[in-house]
Amino acid sequence: MGNQEHFRVWRGDDEGGDFADYDVEVNEGEVVLDIIHRIQATQAPDLAVRWNCKAGKCGSCSAEINGRPRLLCMTRMSTLPPGEPIVVTPMRTFPVIRDLVTDVSFNYDKAREVRAFVPPEGVEPGDYRMQQVDVERSQEFRKCIECFLCQDTCHVLRDHEENKPAFAGPRFLMRVAELDMHPLDAAEEQGVNRKEAAQDEHGLGFCNITKCCTEVCPEHIKITDNALIPLKERVVDLKFDPMIRRKKRASRS
């Protein structure tokens, strides 16, 4: 059968913890989640790990492997350096519940702060018309499986608890960008300016486009290039373009 590998898995809860060591069998084609499950079934039945689909589609099994934010189910053992211990730790940006399971409620709170899609008035269901090229931009962002690895890796949030109230993080700034680019979103007609909200309510200015979020995205969404930078550009247009500012001032007076 397979090789033996050495795993170091962080175990503990919100009061603290330490690494536990496991020597465990690894077979051809297996992913890290398979090995965690083997440890559960044979050595540590109460080892806590969150997972669902085991196919990279639900974004539940987020953790850090050798310090890198990854999905446990999409990290093949063959891609890790052979003969070295494999270190598995919970996501660092969120409070630990137990072992590899973290409290990700921060993300669900942020999701509820983004004003929902506003359907256009007077367009009946069935009468929505959009061109493929126009929906494609937002469709890229809707590939997001909400694994929150981008939130975990973002240096604005990681180790900066104090930024959390003011900063939605890449996942939810991307959600704002998605709605802003939705061809039929009627938020503006309701007096909601999504660009302004991105800057004033969701903390877009904190982002200094280091692209860490894009690097860890298991869906390969170009979060920085396609969502955050264009959103920043539109905010700049809105807030700092001298012509627009003059027009605004004129309309106010």
Add this chain to the structure above:
Amino acid sequence: MTEIERLSYDVIVIGAGGAGLRAAIEAREQGKKTAIISKSLFGKAHTVMAEGGCAASMGNVNDKDNWMVHFGDTMRGGKFLNNWRMAELHAKEAPDRVWELETYGALFDRTPDGKISQRNFGGHTYPRLAHVGDRTGLELIRTLQQKIVSLQQEDLAETGDLDARIKVFAECTVTDLTKDGDRISGALAYWRESGRHLVFEAPAVILATGGIGKSFKVTSNSWEYTGDGHALALRAGASLINMEFIQFHPTGMVWPPSVKGILVTESVRGDGGVLTNSEGKRFMFDYIPDVFKGQYATTEEEADRWYTDADNNKRPPELLPRDEVARAINSEVKAGRGTPHGGVYLDVSSRLKPEVIIKKLPSMHHQFKELADVDITKEPMEVGPTCHYVMGGVEVDPDTGAASVAGLFAAGECSGGMHGSNRLGGNSLSDLLVFGRRSGAGAAAYIDSLGDQRPSISDDDVQIAARRSVAAFGDGGQEGSENPYTLHQELQQTMNDLVGIIRKQEEIQEALDRLEGLKARGEQVVVEGHRQFNPGWHLALDLRNMLLVSECVAKAAILRTESRGGHTRDDYPTMDAEWRHVLLVCTLADDGTVDVERKEQIPVREDLLDLFESDELGKYFTSAELSGRN
């Protein structure tokens, strides 16, 4: 025992997949205070795994499509065992349910004139599946999730509380339903995080817990699919139908072993992919069954022309309903014409340009590259059948989703009838929406009918249920100490080997014997550790449900002495019209075993029968049933 927290709602929805969320939206929009209880985090439900699309006869790509054609395809797919009223409602209402999603913000792929694009799929006469690449289920879940947030934002504006009228209880598991006399009165649950119990007082409970696939070894289903709703319904006194019908999806990954069973979407075939054996032969032409003769292409040339000219050519047999394709693959492998890893080849690389494959099948490209080191734009995939869907489920009233117990409702995969003996691809997402909404409305109407006669939950019931749920920690009078992981593996192996895609009397009997042993050992399960996020404990509780539901599957399977849809008997290989009008109904006896009874189906309404040629009906119905028709 410590005091258990009590919460009061009008409706609780168990399960946060497509059916549960759509039901909750409806209940909330009808003014009912609604709780959604989910074993997982919000937005992780198994619905995200649905790839191909959502079937609805909008006629955007081929304007010949309409509800009657969709109804006919659904009945054919289910070998006419379907609850015809459900199939009718489903076909009629699916377009409205899809269009409604656009008003929630969904972004489907488009046709050149800006409408929702629709794709071909097995068993569907016309391109019918609304889709987003091959991640349609994710779009559906996210859209419904975001609609719920939208409703919560409305409630915040009005009441100052986001959770005032609709609240999500994530990572919370229901272990038992409670009753006040004959009526449902609520549910007992525990938080996965802390292990603490809580009680939901509610006159109406909607089950939307999905399927049972985790009782099988090779499955496309996620860990949550442990038949919870099926088991909760049984224990509350409701009945299950059609439990012998399990859909094995023809194309699951077969290699590497750790990903065996993961789904390969039917869209691969809908978009032009072909199945070949180790001799390079497109074998599906040899497997067109009599009932579908004349409806499918018989030569490769005609099949290939169909992709560009569907009106003048017949469709390729790779697009037969799933049960037919799964059996064909099984036969090829058994005959020694399989691939090195025990599957057959599914190839798009020789059929479509790489950039088209990446555009139309991005998740498949990604999945094979990351998990199997296979580039599907350059080489064929290896695929084989995987346990995918249970047609059977809670017996419900088609119009309201009401089960036989007052106050209990069910929708989606955990309800039964809609798909008959075999579900067509794409009919699951539309089923969730149509019957999710109907069950939400059904629950709301039921509550209105109660007036102030609302049921209550007795403390004794709560304490008994709570004690039972923690029995696995060792105070349940166990003499041995069984490991839940070991029992689960044995159950999966048993169901896979003995009540799998091809069945026979002796094997099912052996499965029943083994299940009895597993059930006894299940009483002896002991888990280590404490109640805080303890997966061993969670599995021990899920195992109780899986064992009960597996017993239903095996007991129904041994009684049905014919082959139909998702039930293939080696010893009774043909379809028998005398079985078409018979349902096998499972209930729970007082001694905790499953009883199965035969029940006659309600005859199909005449105007619906008129939608079919009498030649075709003759293949499915008895002559007595058709007498008096011309």
